[in-house]
Amino acid sequence: MIRPFITLAGFIALWWAMAAYGGVPPYMLPSPQAVGAALWTQREYLATNAGVTLAEIAIGLTGGTILGALAALGVAASPVLQRWLLPVLVLSQAIPVFALAPLMVLWLGFGLTSKVAMAMLVIFFPVTANFLDGLRRTEAGWLDLARTMNAKPLYVLLRLRLPAALPALGSGLRVAAAVAPIGAILGEWVGASSGLGYVMLNANARIQPDLMFAALVVLMAIAIGLYVAVDKTLRRLLRWAPGS
Amino acid sequence: MPPPGIVIEGLCLRYAGESIFENLSVTLPGGRFSALLGPSGVGKTSLLRIIAGLEAPAAGRVYAEDNAPLAGRVAYMAQQDLLLPWASALNNVMLGATLRGEARDPQRAEALLHRVGLGHRLRALPATLSGGERQRVALARTLYEERPVVLMDEPFSALDAISRARIQELAAELLDQRTVLLITHDPLEACRLGHSLWVLAGNPATLGSPLTVPGAPPRAPDNNSVLHMQGELLRRLAALSPA
Numbered sequence: 001m002i003r004p005f006i007t008l009a010g011f012i013a014l015w016w017a018m019a020a021y022g023g024v025p026p027y028m029l030p031s032p033q034a035v036g037a038a039l040w041t042q043r044e045y046l047a048t049n050a051g052v053t054l055a056e057i058a059i060g061l062t063g064g065t066i067l068g069a070l071a072a073l074g075v076a077a078s079p080v081l082q083r084w085l086l087p088v089l090v091l092s093q094a095i096p097v098f099a100l101a102p103l104m105v106l107w108l109g110f111g112l113t114s115k116v117a118m119a120m121l122v123i124f125f126p127v128t129a130n131f132l133d134g135l136r137r138t139e140a141g142w143l144d145l146a147r148t149m150n151a152k153p154l155y156v157l158l159r160l161r162l163p164a165a166l167p168a169l170g171s172g173l174r175v176a177a178a179v180a181p182i183g184a185i186l187g188e189w190v191g192a193s194s195g196l197g198y199v200m201l202n203a204n205a206r207i208q209p210d211l212m213f214a215a216l217v218v219l220m221a222i223a224i225g226l227y228v229a230v231d232k233t234l235r236r237l238l239r240w241a242p243g244s
Numbered sequence: 245m246p247p248p249g250i251v252i253e254g255l256c257l258r259y260a261g262e263s264i265f266e267n268l269s270v271t272l273p274g275g276r277f278s279a280l281l282g283p284s285g286v287g288k289t290s291l292l293r294i295i296a297g298l299e300a301p302a303a304g305r306v307y308a309e310d311n312a313p314l315a316g317r318v319a320y321m322a323q324q325d326l327l328l329p330w331a332s333a334l335n336n337v338m339l340g341a342t343l344r345g346e347a348r349d350p351q352r353a354e355a356l357l358h359r360v361g362l363g364h365r366l367r368a369l370p371a372t373l374s375g376g377e378r379q380r381v382a383l384a385r386t387l388y389e390e391r392p393v394v395l396m397d398e399p400f401s402a403l404d405a406i407s408r409a410r411i412q413e414l415a416a417e418l419l420d421q422r423t424v425l426l427i428t429h430d431p432l433e434a435c436r437l438g439h440s441l442w443v444l445a446g447n448p449a450t451l452g453s454p455l456t457v458p459g460a461p462p463r464a465p466d467n468n469s470v471l472h473m474q475g476e477l478l479r480r481l482a483a484l485s486p487a
Contacts, residue, residue, distance in 0.1 A: 142328070
């Protein structure tokens with residue numbers, strides 16, 4: 001637990017040495033002290049915009065997870081959907097989601113909606129793919145047992161295959177938690193009037209590298225915090241599953 | 245209605261061009277414990293799965309002696325306990341009702357868990373139970389189904405000797421009067437529990453005439469007829485397997 005912090009401290013020391021003695025100009029690499037100062041003096045500005053980005057990520061993560069899980073359940077429940085939808089789902093991954101960001105802003109505007117949509121788009125596939133994989137790998141013995149019990153397919157899906165696939169859904173959610181911030185920030189870069197991505201673009205244009213780095217630090221903290229929160233929650237909920 | 249016997253008629257099963265059974269016919273008596281032994285890979289599990297309706301034979305049929313369909317009257321206990329790891333012992337016992345979308349009867353499930361000696365572990369998750377306890381939950385789940393025919397595929401083979409002896413007695417007591425087919429590798433288990441003992445052997449496999457053990461199961465392991473029959477079974481099984 002302590003090791004990552006030592007590594008981190010090493011990186012900061014290296015960063016400080018490069019900024020102080022490496023001859024890198026401060027407009028390219030501000031010193032850790034300058035970034036720390038920007039974090040403190042601009043704390044309200046940063047907090048307000050971090051709140052916007054966090055909201056985009058949280059709504060996107062929730063919505064993307066619900067949509068992805070429903071899609072996986074639908075495909076698992078219906079062979080017809082599987083034949084018609086699954087190839088399209090897989091092919092859709094050939095579209096670079098990032099290239100859709102300008103479209104989302106064009107269709108959904110500069111506000112929250114387009115960023116939430118971007119976050120949902122990047123989350124959807126890992127959630128669907130992992131969950132569907134889990135739903136299709138139910139232990140054969142359980143399905144045999146269900147057959148001898150004259151089980152109904154709907155209940156087998158909801159009470160047997162779904163809970164059995166939750167660890168797989170959990171893996172999808174961990175990936176989703178890691179990529180959700182990418183979707184939100186990307187949406188902000190293409191067009192926004194608030195959010196950490198907007199702060200970074202703005203600071204860059206105004207040659208305020210310390211503020212840009214400060215926004216990056218806040219964003220990293222959000223991303224790591226989100227991942228840890230999702231991971232911890234999943235571990236608690238899936239205590240019964242070995243190795244999850 | 246008394247539990248029906250199981251009639252197996254002209255059963256043929258082939259895997260990848262190889263014949264497992266050819267025209268296998270036998271009647272397993274109703275309300276009795278039949279133990280099925282035989283070398284590994286001879287087709288015991290396949291036979292059980294065909295009776296359970298989990299596999300279809302190439303030819304032949306399996307039906308209940310009373311001519312009513314067998315489907316819906318069979319409970320199945322596999323080698324693994326097949327407990328759902330996320331569900332409590334109590335909910336595992338009621339799995340059948342859950343999967344049929346029926347109202348569950350927690351009182352009956354609780355009473356069954358008491359009968360298998362797990363009245364104090366109702367809320368326990370399977371991971372916190374020992375192997376013997378898990379198979380006892382599986383036995384309670386089988387009993388909850390209230391099926392006249394019970395098919396068991398080596399359900400106690402992974403247990404230690406003491407747990408195995410205890411659950412054998414429990415199974416004999418609780419499954420009394422039902423039509424039971426028990427696959428086992430253990431001649432002692434067969435002799436303690438079986439009314440009739442069948443040996444499946446050969447290629448394609450055939451069933452010889454059954455051995456019968458006098459006395460009501462569960463028989464004591466040191467019962468004279470159990471010891472005698474165990475010796476006889478071991479001789480027959482040894483004669484079948486290559487040295």
